[in-house]
Amino acid sequence: MFKSILTGLASGGQGIQGTTATTTNGGSKGVTPAQLRQDIYTGIDGICAWIASGKAENGIDYRSILTLVDKHFPGTTINRCTDEVPVLVGGLTNMIFEYSKADAIPGSMALRTFTERLITALASLNDDAQTRKTTGMKVVQGFTQVADPALATREFAPRVQIVGALKTLTAAVYGQGSTEARNADVLWSSRFI
Numbered sequence: 181m182f183k184s185i186l187t188g189l190a191s192g193g194q195g196i197q198g199t200t201a202t203t204t205n206g207g208s209k210g211v212t213p214a215q216l217r218q219d220i221y222t223g224i225d226g227i228c229a230w231i232a233s234g235k236a237e238n239g240i241d242y243r244s245i246l247t248l249v250d251k252h253f254p255g256t257t258i259n260r261c262t263d264e265v266p267v268l269v270g271g272l273t274n275m276i277f278e279y280s281k282a283d284a285i286p287g288s289m290a291l292r293t294f295t296e297r298l299i300t301a302l303a304s305l306n307d308d309a310q311t312r313k314t315t316g317m318k319v320v321q322g323f324t325q326v327a328d329p330a331l332a333t334r335e336f337a338p339r340v341q342i343v344g345a346l347k348t349l350t351a352a353v354y355g356q357g358s359t360e361a362r363n364a365d366v367l368w369s370s371r372f373i
Contacts, residue, residue, distance in 0.1 A: 219275065227301075228300070231298070232304040242268060249275065265321075277331035285337070302316050317353065336373075346364070347361075347368055
């Protein structure tokens with residue numbers, strides 16, 4: 181599923197062009213939930229520190245995070261600097277969704293942790309409002325265009341928690357009550373509930 185989304189995007193569909201991925205083993209199958217959980221939290225730490233440092237989209241510093249995502253979704257590549265944030269955020273989100281199939285509540289809690297840490301990382305870019313806004317929009321793009329909701333658990337309560345976490349993130353990026361935040365709220369609800 182991850183492959184089809186990125187392949188569609190790469191072939192001129194909506195979203196991130198020039199980004200490709202293949203999933204030769206069907207995602208994270210064969211990996212124990214404990215291993216996946218450890219990689220998720222390592223990825224959260226890496227992505228959030230990378231964004232907070234202001235080094236996002238410099239074409240160099242994303243490689244360690246990409247290696248982690250590629251471990252679970254083989255063939256994930258980034259062809260343009262502008263695709264770094266969406267691909268890495270979407271890839272880590274897909275890892276969290278895979279984890280939620282095995283452990284639904286801890287998976288939704290991992291997504292909540294991820295979104296809260298992303299909000300904190302974006303807030304640390306307070307010296308440059310334009311960079312914060314642009315990076316925030318790229319983060320949301322990773323959730324909307326790269327992450328695959330079909331990978332998430334089918335249990336209702338965790339899906340509601342996932343929607344809540346995503347709504348909090350979009351409100352922080354776009355501003356509470358803004359048109360963009362309301363549109364994103366509708367999108368999250370339609371995809372997950």
